[in-house]
Amino acid sequence: MDMRFEIAVLPVADVDRAKAFYKALGWREDADFPFGDDFRVVQFTPPGSPGSVIFGTGVSDAAPGSAQGLYLVVTDIEAARAELLERGAEVGEVFHDADGVFHRPGARNRVPGPDPERRSYCSFAAFSDPDGNAWVLQEITERLPGR
Missing domain, CATH: 3.10.180.10 (2,3-Dihydroxybiphenyl 1,2-Dioxygenase, domain 1)
Incomplete structure (x- = not known):
């Protein structure tokens, strides 16, 4: 199913x-x-x-801004960031994780700039809506097998 x-x-x-x-x-x-x-x-x-x-x-009992880790998958992290900035979102700089593929909450292990090898799944940028609900852009140019 x-x-x-x-x-x-x-x-x-x-x-x-x-x-x-x-x-x-x-x-x-x-x-x-x-x-x-x-x-x-x-x-x-x-x-x-x-x-x-x-x-x-009346849609949710959760505190405003408490949604975190909402991912938007893009094929070009820099172009997506530029478009969102142009549309008024306050998007942080592109970054990658020093220890591997998955971005962790907070700024620890963040390295400025896209993944040096431009590997799929490894480059990120983040922004929030006016309430603080947190979004992460993730660049994926090639899916892992089975996806």
């Missing part, structure tokens, strides 16, 4: 501010359904992604 990851819930404090942010990034607005004063669902999809994010009023 196929199981496809479809939606990640982003806890936000201000729905309209979050909506403006993701719209400015060029993400497709899929839905904005208000159901009274205490429930509203907004859905956005990043360009080229089969998965989406939702946020709103």
